[in-house]
Amino acid sequence: MEQNDAVKRLSALAQEARLQVFRLLVKAGPEGLAAGDIARKRDTPANTLSAQLLVLANAQLVRARREGRSIIYAANFDAMGDLLVYLTEDCCGGRAEICSPVVEAAAKALCCAPPRTRTARHETRHRR
Amino acid sequence: MEQNDAVKRLSALAQEARLQVFRLLVKAGPEGLAAGDIARKRDTPANTLSAQLLVLANAQLVRARREGRSIIYAANFDAMGDLLVYLTEDCCGGRAEICSPVVEAAAKALCCAPPRTRTARHETRHRR
DNA sequence: TCTATATTTCTGGAATCAATGAAATATGGA
């Protein structure tokens, strides 16, 4: 991921209204929400919301699809994941032990993950 | 973590120069770097850099300490972790399976323990 | 004390951004 994209995504999220809209869409899941529903739910004029969604869409944090007269917006979880990777990758450059707060925080965030991935439970053999 | 803090941290990172400074400090680790060293390394006027560091410090993404004539700045990994949690927590609200891209991305970011053991075994889908 | 070094604060101007009224575009149905 390029720095320009990261800045664009961070900028898109770095504003109260847009961050709320994005979180709303994250909660809504892949089915998304119609622009009009978001506008009503947030009590925001349609054109104001449209501009906010445009910023999020340009940053690829949300995707739009038309359904009849409505345009449905949905969070783009892939893009979100890319951003997280970008923000954390340097942290691990060479000295993972330094970043333990970040690692722990992320692990906490991931505690909801159902599946596989052996969670490095203890680090008795991580000489490298 | 409050939304205001999240917006403040996202805003602090949502600018090319500051993001670069922050990443520099992340790489530098807990010992940090003197403001002057950063200014030289980045070829930025001292006052401009000072303003950039102030924004990062107000967002609690970096911390300052004096050492002789120099002021040493270091990344605050705890604050970084809090931000990651904030950005991901809603994603998992109730339906973790939906967020698998985010979860996978974060897991990938966390696999920093072994440097270059092939970890990528998930299909890349192009959409950009 | 005086001087050099390190960094910050003050200031102003250019650039960018956010919100909204008004107008335009797109869709579906009678």
Next chain:
DNA sequence: TCCATATTTCATTGATTCCAGAAATATAGA
């Protein structure tokens, strides 16, 4: 076709942000 609904685009306004010159502050050493 005409109309209502849904959303975007245009244009304007006010607010915020970014940068850097100049001046101020803090520290160390002679």
